[in-house]
Amino acid sequence: MxxxxxxxxxxxxxxxCNKYFDSVITQYVHSMLGWFSEYGVSFEDIRQKQLELDLIGVSQHGFMANRFPQSLVETYHYYSALYKRHTKRKEEDMLLQLGHTVYEYSAxxxxxxxxxxxxxxxxxxxxxxxxxxxxxxxxxxxxxxxxxxxxxxxxxxxxxxxxxxxxxxxxxxxxxxxxxxxxxxxxxxxxxxxxxxxxxxxxxxxxxxxxxxxxxxxxxxxxxxxxxxxxxxxxxxxxxxxxxxxxxxx
CATH class of the missing domain: 3.40.50.1000 (HAD superfamily/HAD-like)
Structure with missing residues (x-):
């Protein structure tokens, strides 16, 4: 041969790889539900919107490290604008930090x-x-x-x-x-x-x-x-x- x-x-x-992203997304959605539960948004709604924005980011910027954490914040901004809920810098920073934890797992x-x-x-x-x-x-x-x-x-x-x-x-x-x-x-x-x-x-x-x-x-x-x-x-x-x-x- x-x-x-x-x-x-x-x-x-x-x-x-994917299982770490899934774990972080689950944590993320639970945080979002805590902030937006009164508006009737569901777990799957948030998950699908994050996926949509993440895929747009990949198409535009490729596999940059900031792409995934940014998609969490963009989803947060989307629902904040939709329901006229004020954004908070502390919440944004928490989401960015959570997004970056996906790269901290041992391979x-x-x-x-x-x-x-x-x-x-x-x-x-x-x-x-x-x-x-x-x-x-x-x-x-x-x-x-x-x-x-x-x-x-x-x-x-x-x-x-x-x-x-x-x-x-x-x-x-x-x-x-x-x-x-x-x-x-x-x-x-x-x-x-x-x-x-x-x-x-x-x-x-x-x-x-x-x-x-x-x-x-x-x-x-x-x-x-x-x-x-x-x-x-x-x-x-x-x-x-x-x-x-x-x-x-x-």
């Missing part, structure tokens, strides 16, 4: 993270990490979980994880598209850019998925495209696919 170039997503592919590896990467590394594959977000936050997760042992300096972090950025990576590093894979949980930022670029892709849906990541996969693959339940299935899927290809292709 010829060595492959394998790009891994980080959040909710190799390490947990927790997904099941089978280490053994999957170790198997691929021992098979001679070249491993890269391609993630969206604030570079200092993402690199802390890498260090906390020991992922630098697998990726070293082969780490790409961007605020906007798009098909254009994927294309620039492939061109800049002269990756052979016939031997390059993108593995991640996001249909929007992992799968579609990979399929658009004509590389292989493995989709591992997260157990707790963020609406932003949920889009239709409507591009016909030029190479392999697998949907797998777990990281531990990745080495065999890649191995079986490459073993079955003619030597002239790989």
């Amino acid at each position: 010829k060595e492959q170039t394998i790009l891994f997503d980080l959040d909710d592919t190799l390490v947990h 927790e590896p997904y099941p089978h993270m280490n053994e999957t990467l170790e198997t691929l590394k021992k098979s001679g594959h070249q491993l890269f990490l391609y993630t969206g977000g604030d570079i200092s936050i993402q690199m802390k997760k890498v260090t906390d979980t020991g992922l630098d042992a697998y990726f070293q300096d082969r780490i790409f972090v961007t605020l906007h994880k798009t098909k254009e950025f994927m294309e620039s990576l492939l061109l800049q590093h002269q990756f052979d598209r016939r031997q390059t894979w993108m593995i991640g949980n996001s249909a929007r930022t992992d799968v579609l850019p990979a399929l658009s670029a004509g590389i292989h892709s493995i989709y591992i849906p997260a157990s707790q998925e963020w609406l932003y990541n949920t889009v239709d996969i409507d591009i016909e693959p030029k190479g392999a495209f697998f949907t797998l339940p777990s990281l531990r299935d990745v080495p065999e899927a890649i191995g079986e696919y490459t073993r079955n290809l003619p030597s002239s292709v790989i």
